[in-house]
Amino acid sequence: xxxxxxxxxxxxxxxxxxxxxxxxxxxxxxxxxxxxxxxxxxxxxxxxxxxxxxxxxxxxxxxxxxxxxxxxxxxxxxxxxxxxxxxxxxxxxxxxxxxxxxxxxxxxxxxxxxxxxxxxxxxxxxxxxxxxxxxxxxxxxxxxxx
Amino acid sequence: xxxxxxxxxxxxxxxxxxxxxxxxxxxxxxxxxxxxxxxxxxxxxxxxxxxxxxxxxxxxxxxxxxxxxx
Numbered sequence: 001x002x003x004x005x006x007x008x009x010x011x012x013x014x015x016x017x018x019x020x021x022x023x024x025x026x027x028x029x030x031x032x033x034x035x036x037x038x039x040x041x042x043x044x045x046x047x048x049x050x051x052x053x054x055x056x057x058x059x060x061x062x063x064x065x066x067x068x069x070x071x072x073x074x075x076x077x078x079x080x081x082x083x084x085x086x087x088x089x090x091x092x093x094x095x096x097x098x099x100x101x102x103x104x105x106x107x108x109x110x111x112x113x114x115x116x117x118x119x120x121x122x123x124x125x126x127x128x129x130x131x132x133x134x135x136x137x138x139x140x141x142x143x144x145x146x
Numbered sequence: 147x148x149x150x151x152x153x154x155x156x157x158x159x160x161x162x163x164x165x166x167x168x169x170x171x172x173x174x175x176x177x178x179x180x181x182x183x184x185x186x187x188x189x190x191x192x193x194x195x196x197x198x199x200x201x202x203x204x205x206x207x208x209x210x211x212x213x214x215x216x
Contacts, residue, residue: 066174
């Protein structure tokens with residue numbers, strides 16, 4: 001397509017810049033919702049869908065080495081995140097006395113949540129840890145490759 | 147796997163970014179191949195060979211074979 005930059009590197013840079021812009025729009029929507037109470041769920045959903053489409057496009061523009069780096073980072077990083085989540089769950093589900101103080105501490109900080117908040121938090125916590133693991137491994141790999 | 151990418155690039159006065167554009171890969175990828183951190187796939191090795199107008203064997207060599215030659 002002629003409107004796209006000629007080289008793969010420039011196309012990748014364009015996609016990445018667009019993702020940063022959409023990320024900032026998402027952040028702006030979240031701030032607007034929090035500060036001014038604006039109902040932004042539909043625009044946010046639209047931006048999120050566009051962001052996901054760009055993420056797919058970004059992956060297509062990756063060369064084989066970048067793809068390999070992402071596979072490794074997702075495998076090891078998300079596995080690390082899953083292990084941390086599993087450890088936390090095991091500690092809380094089967095701890096009894098030894099870790100009761102941690103539970104008490106968290107209760108003091110977070111209080112009791114309603115079922116929907118608990119459900120949504122549960123939905124969020126695993127991908128957050130997996131993504132954190134991905135970014136940790138990707139950063140280490142990037143620093144080593146410099 | 148050993149390669150002569152850095153030498154060949156220097157002979158042609160190309161920067162890593164210039165070579166990256168010719169190969170349609172990122173500059174970091176060129177660096178990873180040059181420093182031996184990554185062995186390219188066959189399609190990319192053929193592409194590299196084509197850019198330098200050489201054969202794959204003239205650019206890449208097996209570690210053991212290279213050691214034996216030394």
